[in-house]
Amino acid sequence: MILKNALDLSNSIDECRRNIYELTKNKGISDPDVVKVSQKLNGKITMLQKYIYEIRSMPKGTSPFQDYKHG
Numbered sequence: 809m810i811l812k813n814a815l816d817l818s819n820s821i822d823e824c825r826r827n828i829y830e831l832t833k834n835k836g837i838s839d840p841d842v843v844k845v846s847q848k849l850n851g852k853i854t855m856l857q858k859y860i861y862e863i864r865s866m867p868k869g870t871s872p873f874q875d876y877k878h879g
Contacts, residue, residue, distance in 0.1 A: 814859040817852060824849045 828845045835842055 817856045821852050
């Protein structure tokens, strides 16, 4: 489950980055909409870092794939 959450979050981060890039091009870096998306992106990156830490901290022999079903 952790792995699926991390993968989903990674995809969401990529989408957020594309969004912030377009907003910055059109509105400038200090526009309130850009700042709002930037803060949202920072929160998502922090959460992904927590998931990565959890995966790396799993006991030896435990798989982050155990509850993952691709599709």
